[in-house]
Amino acid sequence: MNALTDYTLHLADNQLILGQRLCEWCGHNFVLEQDIAMSNIALDLIGQARSYYQYASKLDGKKSEDDLAMLRGEREYKNLLLLEQPNGDFANTLARQFFYDVFHLFQLEDHLKSSDESLRAIAEKAVKEVRYHVTWSSEWMIRLGDGTTESHARLQHAVNKIWMWTGEMFEASAFEKDLIEKKIISNPKDFKLSWDQKIQEILTEATLKLPLEEPYQHGGKDGLHTEHLGYILAEMQSLQRTYPGLAW
Amino acid sequence: MTNEEIFEKKIQDEVRIEPKDWMPEAYRKTLIRQISQHAHSEVVGMLPEANWITRAPTLRRKATLLAKVQDEAGHGLYLYSAMETLGMPRSQAIDDLLSGKAKYSSIFNYPTLSWADMGTIGWLVDGAAILNQVPLCRTSYGPYARAMVRVCKEESFHQRQGFEIMQSLCEGSADQKAMAQDAINRWWWPTLMMFGPRDAESGNTELSMKWRIKRFTNDELRQKFVDMMVPQAQFLGLTIPDEKLKWNADKNGYDFGDVDWDEFWKVVKGQGPCNKQRLEARNKAHDQGAWVREAAAAYAEKRAKREKIGASA
Ligand SMILES: [Fe+2]
Ligand SMILES: [Fe+2]
Numbered sequence: 001m002n003a004l005t006d007y008t009l010h011l012a013d014n015q016l017i018l019g020q021r022l023c024e025w026c027g028h029n030f031v032l033e034q035d036i037a038m039s040n041i042a043l044d045l046i047g048q049a050r051s052y053y054q055y056a057s058k059l060d061g062k063k064s065e066d067d068l069a070m071l072r073g074e075r076e077y078k079n080l081l082l083l084e085q086p087n088g089d090f091a092n093t094l095a096r097q098f099f100y101d102v103f104h105l106f107q108l109e110d111h112l113k114s115s116d117e118s119l120r121a122i123a124e125k126a127v128k129e130v131r132y133h134v135t136w137s138s139e140w141m142i143r144l145g146d147g148t149t150e151s152h153a154r155l156q157h158a159v160n161k162i163w164m165w166t167g168e169m170f171e172a173s174a175f176e177k178d179l180i181e182k183k184i185i186s187n188p189k190d191f192k193l194s195w196d197q198k199i200q201e202i203l204t205e206a207t208l209k210l211p212l213e214e215p216y217q218h219g220g221k222d223g224l225h226t227e228h229l230g231y232i233l234a235e236m237q238s239l240q241r242t243y244p245g246l247a248w
Numbered sequence: 249m250t251n252e253e254i255f256e257k258k259i260q261d262e263v264r265i266e267p268k269d270w271m272p273e274a275y276r277k278t279l280i281r282q283i284s285q286h287a288h289s290e291v292v293g294m295l296p297e298a299n300w301i302t303r304a305p306t307l308r309r310k311a312t313l314l315a316k317v318q319d320e321a322g323h324g325l326y327l328y329s330a331m332e333t334l335g336m337p338r339s340q341a342i343d344d345l346l347s348g349k350a351k352y353s354s355i356f357n358y359p360t361l362s363w364a365d366m367g368t369i370g371w372l373v374d375g376a377a378i379l380n381q382v383p384l385c386r387t388s389y390g391p392y393a394r395a396m397v398r399v400c401k402e403e404s405f406h407q408r409q410g411f412e413i414m415q416s417l418c419e420g421s422a423d424q425k426a427m428a429q430d431a432i433n434r435w436w437w438p439t440l441m442m443f444g445p446r447d448a449e450s451g452n453t454e455l456s457m458k459w460r461i462k463r464f465t466n467d468e469l470r471q472k473f474v475d476m477m478v479p480q481a482q483f484l485g486l487t488i489p490d491e492k493l494k495w496n497a498d499k500n501g502y503d504f505g506d507v508d509w510d511e512f513w514k515v516v517k518g519q520g521p522c523n524k525q526r527l528e529a530r531n532k533a534h535d536q537g538a539w540v541r542e543a544a545a546a547y548a549e550k551r552a553k554r555e556k557i558g559a560s561a
Contacts (some may be wrong), residue, residue, distance in 0.1 A: 020302060023314060027298030028529060030537020032291065032321050032328075039318040046311050053307070066306045090540050146550065147543025154539065239305040239363055246421055248305040248363070248413075 003178035004116065005059040006078065007185070009068065010175070010221055012052030013079035016069060017229070018100065019045035020236055024087055037136060041097075044129040051122045058118075070240035074223070074230050081220040082165035084229045091144060091151070091158040098137040099162060102198050103169045105130045106191040116184050138202045145206025152207065159203070160211050167215030170195075173222060259460055264390035267333040275459055278452065279389050280334050282461065284341045287327035288352035290320045291345075292526050296360040297369060305363060312409055313366060319402045326398055330391040346531050354512070355442050357520030364417055364424075364431035370410015372432070372439045372477065378403045379473050380443065383463040411480070418484045425485075432481065433489045441512045443470040475501045 022042035029035035053065040060068070082100060087093045108130055111123035144151040170192045172180060179185045203210055219225065239248070249257070251270040258265060265271055294317045301317065304310035328338045344350035355373055360366070381403060384396040417428040444450055444466040456462040464472075474493075481488050492505035515523070 016307070023301045023310070026301055026314060026317055027294035028533045030533060030540050032325050035294075035321045036318055036325075039314055039321070043311060043314055043318070046307060046314070050307050050311070069307055070305075089536065143547045144540070144543050147547045148539070150539050151543030151546075235302050238303055243421070243423055246424060248309060248416055248420075 002059070003175040003182075004184065005056055006175035007179055008052050008056040008059060008119075010078035010173075012049045012056060012068070013077050014083055014104075015045040015049035015052065017077070017079040017232060018083040018097075019043075019049060020232055021083070021087055021093075021096075025093070030090065041133055041136065044126075044133070048122065048126045048129070051125075055118045055122070066240070070237045074225055074233060076223055077225065077229060077233070078221050078223060079225075079229075080165070080168055081217060081226055082162070082168065084220070084226060084232060085162065085165060086228055088158065089154060091154040092162065094137060094140050094144065095155065095158040095162045097133070098141050098202070099166050099199070100169075101130060101133040101137045102195055103166075103188075103191075105134050106194060107188065110186045110191065113186075114184055115182075119184070141202050141208070142206045145203070145208045155206070156208050159208055163211040163213075164215045164217050168218040168220060171218050171221075176221075259388055262386075262388075262460070264393060265388050266390045274455070275461075276334055278456060278459070278461060279392065280331060280336045282456075283327055283331040283334070283392055284336065284344070285351050285353075287324050287331060287341070288345045288350055289356065290324035290327060292352045292356045292530065294320050294324075295526055295529055296356055296358070296522075297366060299360050300363060300366050303363070304366075309366075309413070316370070316406050316409065319406065323399045323402070326395040327392075330389075330395045333391045342534070346527070346534055348518070348527060351516070353442060354515045354520060355438050356526060357515050357523045358434070358438050359522050361434070362427050362431060364414070364427040365435070367410050367413030367417060367428065368431040368435045370406050370408075371414050371480070372410075372435055373442070374403050374406040374410060375477065376439050376442045376473055378407060379469050379476070386460075386463065388460040414484055414486075418486065428484070429486055432486050436489050437507060437511075438515075440470055440473070440507050441515075443467075443473065445509070445512070471501055474504050478502055 019042045022038055022045070025038050026035065026042070029038060049069070050065060053068045056068055057063055057065050063071075080100070082096060085092075085096055105127070108123045108127040111119045112127065114120050114123070141155070144155045146152070170188045172187055172189070176185065176188070180187050200210060252272070255265070255269070255271055255275075257263075258269070265275075297313060297317050297320075301310060301314050304313050328341065331341060332338055341350065345352065355376075360369070378400065381396055381400050385393055385400055387393045387396065414428055417424040447453060447465045447467045450466055453462065453465055457465070478488065478493065490505045492503065494503045496503045514520070518524075
């Protein structure tokens, strides 16, 4: 596989796994309006995942969009560890979403300048969606952080717990390094400072504290995951694995 | 003219009744009951289909199913809003649902056991909902009628999607066809129950017809449904699980077997396979979200205060 295919799959897997996690909320949310809002975000992410898988399928030349999503195993999936973490309570889902949304927007804005036409085209559509995601999650961070004593405590706990998975976003994998060298993408480290600033700004308004320790966990991009991914895939891929090769 | 006479004349002249108009208390109560039940059905109805979103076989199917369940949440919202124009707060209606006091459509007390159930629900259950709901677009209460116009547009889209899932399965492998047939075997009779008890046993029908809340009786709609679905099942190559089903040229419609009314009443009264599970899921979502709703309210209050201080400074 070449670096561009790997990177495209990494992007596809990111959106699909987080979208899949958000699907778990559907029908079980605390208020109808938020059920609709979170389903919207999930729909955006699954739509983006489809565009990336279709592009990866073109690059790959053999496997279809659904082959790539439904027939790759844990060690082949390249999503960020952050995104496969369980939903937990709403605070936990929100903290995960917020840290990623802010990163995701910087990443897409970088893709808008990419020399790769397909990455650029996907980013042009996705960037509008993800701007809304950032607004949604930032507003909820502030609302819950500065809400009641209980919501503040829950959200601070979630931020502390989720934090350790955020470092991986800024560490370039081998396939990213290759694309950085070819000037197809920027080094994600380049927007680490902007990410820090935005996170700090929102957390301050939310009266929350940024954890001090360095988040060092990584491996997702190279297919080395937490125990959670196996269950996500077992569920998501069950029909395709039980009845191989059929049209649905 | 008295208030009563003005109201009756409006009904006769097919003029919509609006929230500020005078209306008989019984009319208001009937509507609150019907609209809230309808709203609850949309919301509880999300659960059996949500059960398969994470397992949809392709990404396209996943996205369309998620969008469908999201539409149902939207239907719930439109309907709760229509209900609130009658003076019933949404929070109270939801409390009634969660305590088990309010009813919702019994169809959602059956389990979804295979992917084919997603096709069958869209095709049959949304199909039955359309037959129930299209006449409601002309119902006498304005906000309800207008909500139904929006709902019906989306329901027909759902039905097409469901039919399309069935078509893919029926054109597929032997396993897929068997899955589709098994689904119709399980869903056919519960779907016929969606039209409610027989006219002779339906206490609410007469008044509702007089007030033009309802336009067709339960049995009329059930007949329409069977007549509409038989050719579609034939087209798919599926067998409807009713040995008494037969074309009757005299009435220009199908004769069909009788619903198991004992089962119907048992499920209505809470003994269906999933009644407890569905209510538990709704209660769990509601209870676990309490701190979020409280926090949102507390934050809104703080903000309003800050803005006030800001404005007076
Ligand atoms: Fe609906
Ligand atoms: Fe529907």
